[in-house]
Amino acid sequence: xxxxxxxxxxxxxxxxxxxxxxxxxxxxxxxxxxxxxxxxxxxxxxxxxxxxxxxxxxxxxxxxxxxxxxxxxxxxxxxxxxxxxxxxxxxxxxxxxxxxxxxxxxxxxxxxxxxxxxxxxx
Numbered sequence: 001x002x003x004x005x006x007x008x009x010x011x012x013x014x015x016x017x018x019x020x021x022x023x024x025x026x027x028x029x030x031x032x033x034x035x036x037x038x039x040x041x042x043x044x045x046x047x048x049x050x051x052x053x054x055x056x057x058x059x060x061x062x063x064x065x066x067x068x069x070x071x072x073x074x075x076x077x078x079x080x081x082x083x084x085x086x087x088x089x090x091x092x093x094x095x096x097x098x099x100x101x102x103x104x105x106x107x108x109x110x111x112x113x114x115x116x117x118x119x120x121x122x
Contacts, residue, residue: 013114020107027100034093041086044079051076 009017051059051072060067061075 010118013111013118016107016111016114020104020111023100023104023107027097027104030093030097030100034090034097037086037090037093041083041090044083044086048076048079048083051079 054072057072058069059072059075061070
């Protein structure tokens with residue numbers, strides 16, 4: 001009588017619940033990364049918009065905690081490249097987020113059905 005006490009959860013089910021929790025933490029991590037990447041992308045896009053309004057000349061850029069004067073065209077090119085990289089990263093994280101969400105939903109259904117089956121057999 002492995003499951004004599006109704007508070008006990010069979011070992012296999014407990015392992016699935018632990019895996020579910022790990023995948024939940026993975027989803028939280030990916031969601032946080034996605035949020036941060038989108039924020040960086042938005043900031044870069046706003047900076048690009050402002051630089052495109054500006055005539056040629058120098059702008060200040062933060063490098064290692066100091067501000068240095070740089071050519072606005074050079075900074076604009078850097079920002080456009082950074083935005084492209086962030087866009088690709090955002091797309092990748094969105095796909096990863098979707099895959100993990102689907103996996104979680106599937107795991108949840110399986111755990112719930114096993115728990116319901118366990119209650120029915122008591």
